[in-house]
Amino acid sequence: KAGVTQTPRYLIKTRGQQVTLSCSPISGHRSVSWYQQTPGQGLQFLFEYFSETQRNKGNFPGRFSGRQFSNSRSEMNVSTLELGDSALYLCASSLGDRTSDTIYFGEGSWLTVV
């Protein structure tokens, strides 16, 4: 059974640009959530989608957005990149029916903003 797949794995962007990251959840999982990991702030929740609807949101500025498609695949977008957006972005998936569902993570996308 394939795990959570994220693309691209590594990317370098220039300040002011935008970036789109993709995530394919585990087959059968309908919930996809995104996290940002930085050395200073640790792991922080960005947002969660279920059946194409954002169900939960963390405390990030509006430059961070996401969406989910009918096949449960998800994308997140960061516009007007800042140096501080350099981070590991982790996607996670779960069945999504219950809050008790186990959440499984992908390998992440390493974003460097220069």
Next chain:
Amino acid sequence: AQKVTQAQTEISVVEKEDVTLDCVYETRDTTYYLFWYKQPPSGELVFLIRRNSFDEQNEISGRYSWNFQKSTSSFNFTITASQVVDSAVYFCALNSGTSYGKLTFGQGTILTVHP
């Protein structure tokens, strides 16, 4: 507000030693779920265990064991006879019973096992 504290930033042990990683949590919810994840250098968070707030039974899985105590709001993780492959960052996380997909993580503990 929820909070997870992993007071140990870094732990260094020699192979075959036992090591315990501490995790203390705070939540006002009566139903919640606790997790441990392992993060190797590749970046992926590998799921290790989930524990429900109403189930205080300790669990053992091979060399891994977990001690959940609601009275002290702790969910500690012990590795018996550590191995070099156990070297990684370990995260404790909390999910409330009302929040989908949202984990509150501790700061992580860097475990280094020396041969």
